[in-house]
Amino acid sequence: MLNKSIMDGDNPDLTEERMKGAFDTDKMAAVIYGSEKFAIRRREITESISRIPQLADSKPFSFMTREEKISESCRKLSVLSEHWNQLIDTNNEEEALHLYREVLGLEGHAFSLHETMFIPSLVAQANDEQQEKWLGRAKRREIIGCYAQTEMGHGTNLRALETTATYYPSTQEFILHTPTETALKWWPGALGKSSNYAVVVADLVIRDTHYGAHPFMVQLRDEKTHNPLPGITVGDIGPKMAFNGADNGFLGFNQYKLPRDHMLMRHSRVEENGTYTKPPHAKIGYSSMVKVRSRMAMDQGLFMVSALVIAVRYSAVRRQGFLDDKSREVKVLDYQTQQHRLFPSIARAYAFIFCGFETIQLYDQLLIDVKNGDTSGMSDLHALTSGLKSVVTHQTGEGIEQARMACGGHGYSMASYISEIYGVAIGGCTYEGENMVMLLQLARYLVKSVELVKTGKSKELGPMMNYLAEPDTQIDLTSGPEAYVKVFQHAARRQVWKATDKFHQLMESGQSRDIAWNNSAVELTRASRLHTRLYIMETFIRRVSSISDVSIKKVLIDLVNVHVNYEVLDIGTYALEHVSSTQLDSIRSQLYSSLDTLRPNAVSLIDSFQISDMQLRSVLGRRDGHVYTNLFEWAKASPLNQTHVLPSVNQYLKPMMDKAKL
Numbered sequence: 212m213l214n215k216s217i218m219d220g221d222n223p224d225l226t227e228e229r230m231k232g233a234f235d236t237d238k239m240a241a242v243i244y245g246s247e248k249f250a251i252r253r254r255e256i257t258e259s260i261s262r263i264p265q266l267a268d269s270k271p272f273s274f275m276t277r278e279e280k281i282s283e284s285c286r287k288l289s290v291l292s293e294h295w296n297q298l299i300d301t302n303n304e305e306e307a308l309h310l311y312r313e314v315l316g317l318e319g320h321a322f323s324l325h326e327t328m329f330i331p332s333l334v335a336q337a338n339d340e341q342q343e344k345w346l347g348r349a350k351r352r353e354i355i356g357c358y359a360q361t362e363m364g365h366g367t368n369l370r371a372l373e374t375t376a377t378y379y380p381s382t383q384e385f386i387l388h389t390p391t392e393t394a395l396k397w398w399p400g401a402l403g404k405s406s407n408y409a410v411v412v413a414d415l416v417i418r419d420t421h422y423g424a425h426p427f428m429v430q431l432r433d434e435k436t437h438n439p440l441p442g443i444t445v446g447d448i449g450p451k452m453a454f455n456g457a458d459n460g461f462l463g464f465n466q467y468k469l470p471r472d473h474m475l476m477r478h479s480r481v482e483e484n485g486t487y488t489k490p491p492h493a494k495i496g497y498s499s500m501v502k503v504r505s506r507m508a509m510d511q512g513l514f515m516v517s518a519l520v521i522a523v524r525y526s527a528v529r530r531q532g533f534l535d536d537k538s539r540e541v542k543v544l545d546y547q548t549q550q551h552r553l554f555p556s557i558a559r560a561y562a563f564i565f566c567g568f569e570t571i572q573l574y575d576q577l578l579i580d581v582k583n584g585d586t587s588g589m590s591d592l593h594a595l596t597s598g599l600k601s602v603v604t605h606q607t608g609e610g611i612e613q614a615r616m617a618c619g620g621h622g623y624s625m626a627s628y629i630s631e632i633y634g635v636a637i638g639g640c641t642y643e644g645e646n647m648v649m650l651l652q653l654a655r656y657l658v659k660s661v662e663l664v665k666t667g668k669s670k671e672l673g674p675m676m677n678y679l680a681e682p683d684t685q686i687d688l689t690s691g692p693e694a695y696v697k698v699f700q701h702a703a704r705r706q707v708w709k710a711t712d713k714f715h716q717l718m719e720s721g722q723s724r725d726i727a728w729n730n731s732a733v734e735l736t737r738a739s740r741l742h743t744r745l746y747i748m749e750t751f752i753r754r755v756s757s758i759s760d761v762s763i764k765k766v767l768i769d770l771v772n773v774h775v776n777y778e779v780l781d782i783g784t785y786a787l788e789h790v791s792s793t794q795l796d797s798i799r800s801q802l803y804s805s806l807d808t809l810r811p812n813a814v815s816l817i818d819s820f821q822i823s824d825m826q827l828r829s830v831l832g833r834r835d836g837h838v839y840t841n842l843f844e845w846a847k848a849s850p851l852n853q854t855h856v857l858p859s860v861n862q863y864l865k866p867m868m869d870k871a872k873l
């Protein structure tokens with residue numbers, strides 16, 4: 212049996228799909244998750260969780276109020292705390308994240324920022340003594356932490372953060388203060404009600420000199436009572452578009468005293484007498500953001516996959532309309548439009564995850580390098596992850612929304628759960644740097660790269676930038692996926708040069724640097740997107756080329772073909788400068804035939820991600836495919852259906868109708 216999801220009693224339409232799969236889904240899982248060892252660990256963890264009934268949702272999550280969701284996730288966290296060491300290797304971040312996803316899903320919880328930003332901030336920014344003091348406590352979850360940087364008035368422009376940390380040598384203390392309403396910390400996940408500690412980013416002030424954003428370890432609440440400490444105002448910012456299981460919060464300080472050694476001092480220092488030592492790289496304090504951005508291709512890929520698991524499985528059991536055979540309606544997955552809607556997103560999800568593995572490794576290496584005093588890789592990774600987070604979050608949002616529409620009416624029901632996945636995922640367009648802003652960060656790097664080429668310093672180009680110095684060449688589209696990479700290289704190079712030229716010309720015409728930049732910004736963001744999409748395509752092809760298993764490689768090459776054809780058509784207006792419209796027509800035909808080729812493996816490709824029903828929380832996406840019976844059961848569980856007549860009917864509608872009858 213190649214598709215390991217096949218089980219007796221499943222919907223026969225799904226079983227039929229799984230029987231068609233031409234590759235072993237366990238082997239594909241090993242490719243997706245980077246190693247056979249981790250793919251096996253994921254399955255073991257999922258299996259162990261399923262043997263602990265208290266870890267299951269106590270009722271359908273979508274019917275819970277916000278308060279119930281928060282309480283439910285805290286209940287599960289307390290159950291988890293009893294089993295932690297048996298379930299996972301607690302030093303393995305990927306295992307921990309898998310456990311969180313499986314048990315707590317994606318709507319957020321008390322530890323939402325603890326593992327992802329609080330601990331990483333301590334790891335990257337605290338010195339050895341500080342780590343000794345706090346890291347163990349944080350890892351053992353004796354304390355709960357978050358990352359409090361954004362303020363009501365400023366998120367993007369970190370240089371304008373208003374919260375001050377003023378150092379007084381006489382007492383050897385910082386005074387943290389919130390000088391205005393707009394200086395209130397606003398948005399940090401799990402800050403409002405859960406966390407008792409935070410890494411707070413504040414403007415360091417010593418003897419009236421402002422040194423800019425620096426991280427501080429701050430206790431917010433009493434460890435015994437959990438009440439806010441004197442001088443601290445903290446609370447929840449209210450319901451959001453999604454992610455409502457998390458208590459994103461506000462935080463204000465009223466002349467709050469903090470001992471000197473609570474400034475995280477691995478890279479910059481304040482001595483007892485107030486002498487300041489600056490960090491080896493000006494932006495080293497931003498590393499927690501780079502850490503999360505380096506994870507985002509992977510995490511967003513998994514969000515998109517969740518929506519696709521639902522939409523593809525449902526499309527295999529949903530029958531509507533006819534093709535040739537008029538005796539039985541077809542699976543909607545057989546429609547070309549449905550395939551065109553879903554398959555390119557499957558390809559992107561695979562591509563994002565492969566990129567994600569690469570950037571996570573790059574961050575881990577950078578962390579080691581920086582600890583050894585080498586900060587030279589920081590700019591490259593900042594540029595790469597800035598572009599990548601922007602492109603993957605945007606395309607993930609598009610892909611999830613298509614997946615929702617691909618499920619027709621039931622896609623709009625919370626029974627599909629796709630709207631929640633969408634709401635959580637598109638938060639990523641904003642958090643960790645608003646997408647346009649981050650595309651412009653990459654653009655700075657691209658412009659500098661063109662300047663290097665223009666001044667004959669191509670040898671100094673960073674990784675992935677050499678193509679900017681190469682001349683356009685003839686493209687032979689019959690030469691395989693590499694030809695499509697060439698199309699992207701041509702298009703990206705042309706756009707990067709065009710945007711840079713515009714920027715330079717505007718400055719030469721007398722505009723200041725900032726105004727010229729702003730007047731070139733749309734072209735610059737286009738350059739960044741093309742550059743990033745080129746990187747994604749190259750990584751995808753590189754990863755697939757490295758695979759040795761024949762059946763896995765075959766289906767992934769089919770997926771690459773969907774990807775390259777779709778992507779080139781998607782940038783048609785740029786591509787037309789390098790390929791003819793006749794060539795584009797032939798790419799279109801190849802795309803349609805690649806959709807056809809992929810069709811038999813569609814369900815196995817998404818099954819290979821091995822995302823459990825517990826995590827999916829979707830009636831439409833159930834592994835067993837028994838959608839209709841369970842849809843009815845789900846609706847019956849609605850709180851509105853627990854009584855035949857609602858109080859509001861008796862109170863308002865009935866008197867109104869009775870009055871109308873008089």
Ligand SMILES: CCCCC/C=C\C/C=C\C/C=C\C/C=C\C/C=C\C=C\C(=O)SCCNC(=O)CCNC(=O)[C@H](O)C(C)(C)COP(=O)(O)OP(=O)(O)OC[C@H]1O[C@@H](n2cnc3c(N)ncnc32)[C@H](O)[C@@H]1OP(=O)(O)O
Nearest residue numbers: 311317322323326366367369494497589593642643644655
């Ligand atoms: C428990 C675990 C969870 C389990 C997960 C499991 C399942 C997942 C399920 C659910 C999760 C779902 C959702 C998650 C929910 C919530 C999200 C979580 C966290 C969110 C956190 C945040 O958002 S934290 C706040 C983030 N804020 C930002 O990103 C702010 C953006 N702004 C900036 O980064 C900067 O201000 C700036 C970069 C835009 C500008 O900075 P500035 O100092 O003004 O610099 P300049 O623009 O002048 O540039 C100067 C030079 O510096 C270079 N540079 C800038 N940044 C960096 C850097 N980081 N590294 C290296 N270099 C940098 C820049 O390039 C310039 O260089 P040049 O001068 O050479 O051009």
Ligand SMILES: Cc1cc2nc3c(=O)[nH]c(=O)nc-3n(C[C@H](O)[C@H](O)[C@H](O)COP(=O)(O)OP(=O)(O)OC[C@H]3O[C@@H](n4cnc5c(N)ncnc54)[C@H](O)[C@@H]3O)c2cc1C
Nearest residue numbers: 358359360361365366367398399400638641642643644647
């Ligand atoms: C779900 C979620 C979770 C979050 N979690 C945390 C957290 O844990 N901790 C934390 O500290 N923060 C958190 N945040 C805050 C988040 O990081 C910020 O909202 C984000 O960085 C964007 O900043 P902003 O809100 O100031 O947007 P703004 O900068 O005000 O953006 C508004 C518009 O202005 C544009 N803009 C701004 N500056 C420029 C520029 N220089 N050039 C061109 N256009 C520009 C943007 O592109 C955007 O269109 C979270 C936010 C969300 C939504």
